[in-house]
Amino acid sequence: MYHQTIVKPNSEEVAIAATEWLIETIKECIAARGQCSIALSGGSTPKRLYQLIAENESRSVDWSQVTLVLGDERNVPQEHVDSNYRMVREAWLDRLDIKNHPKSMPRVYPVTMDTKSPERAALQYERQLRQVLGNQDSTGDDRDDRDIPSIDIVLLGLGDDAHTASLFPETEALKETNHLFVANFVPKFSAYRLTLTAPIINAARNVAFLVCGASKRPAVDVVLHGPRHPDEYPAQLIEPKLGRLWWFLDTAAAAEVVK
Numbered sequence: 001m002y003h004q005t006i007v008k009p010n011s012e013e014v015a016i017a018a019t020e021w022l023i024e025t026i027k028e029c030i031a032a033r034g035q036c037s038i039a040l041s042g043g044s045t046p047k048r049l050y051q052l053i054a055e056n057e058s059r060s061v062d063w064s065q066v067t068l069v070l071g072d073e074r075n076v077p078q079e080h081v082d083s084n085y086r087m088v089r090e091a092w093l094d095r096l097d098i099k100n101h102p103k104s105m106p107r108v109y110p111v112t113m114d115t116k117s118p119e120r121a122a123l124q125y126e127r128q129l130r131q132v133l134g135n136q137d138s139t140g141d142d143r144d145d146r147d148i149p150s151i152d153i154v155l156l157g158l159g160d161d162a163h164t165a166s167l168f169p170e171t172e173a174l175k176e177t178n179h180l181f182v183a184n185f186v187p188k189f190s191a192y193r194l195t196l197t198a199p200i201i202n203a204a205r206n207v208a209f210l211v212c213g214a215s216k217r218p219a220v221d222v223v224l225h226g227p228r229h230p231d232e233y234p235a236q237l238i239e240p241k242l243g244r245l246w247w248f249l250d251t252a253a254a255a256e257v258v259k
């Protein structure tokens with residue numbers, strides 16, 4: 001498995017490096033297949049990356065060929081302050097200069113929330129993901145798992161407890177092998193989250209973790225070096241089958257654990 005680790009002195013440098021990488025990777029995907037799909041993460045480092053893209057405008061990318069989906073979502077309406085979609089909109093989409101030119105905008109697919117029935121919302125989003133991403137392999141590169149769409153780029157954070165997306169320790173979604181997107185009850189929040197599952201993340205062409213801060217160091221260590229207990233450390237489930245895996249870390253999160 002292709003695996004690259006990039007360590008920068010602080011979170012701002014991590015966001016800058018990840019932004020440069022993202023722009024290059026989007027261009028590479030568009031050059032190869034004419035389009036690029038990205039699953040977005042919540043969290044503080046991705047948020048800075050979204051702001052940097054908006055600030056730099058990134059005019060070198062043909063955004064009309066880019067599709068944005070949500071990698072995970074909180075079980076709240078789209079306008080709620082905890083909504084990941086709201087964060088993405090405020091940090092990135094609302095600030096794009098090209099917002100007055102809809103044809104140059106990425107296509108964005110937020111989760112249509114149904115807070116009373118997160119399962120129904122997740123199922124509906126899974127259908128939408130299959131529709132939106134389903135034909136992206138039509139140029140026919142040689143991949144397995146034809147019924148699992150290959151997202152071009154999945155952005156991920158990592159929690160202190162080694163959760164990623166909304167795959168939290170000891171939760172049902174970790175066992176999922178059929179569904180691509182599920183509602184996941186998280187006991188420590190007494191709340192549902194909605195999340196991509198490991199099989200679709202592992203079918204992606206590029207997966208990037210963005211992780212900053214000393215509190216993440218033990219999680220980084222155990223995810224990269226074991227012992228392997230994915231029920232306890234869900235980010236260990238992320239092993240792209242054919243895709244490339246990237247870790248963007250600041251020195252506080254990496255310390256001596258990145259060898």
Ligand code: 6PG
Binds near residue numbers: 084164212
């Ligand atoms: C979310 C995320 C989640 C996040 C981690 C790390 O919805 O919050 O998708 O998985 O990435 O909790 O968050 P920070 O980068 O803010 O520490």
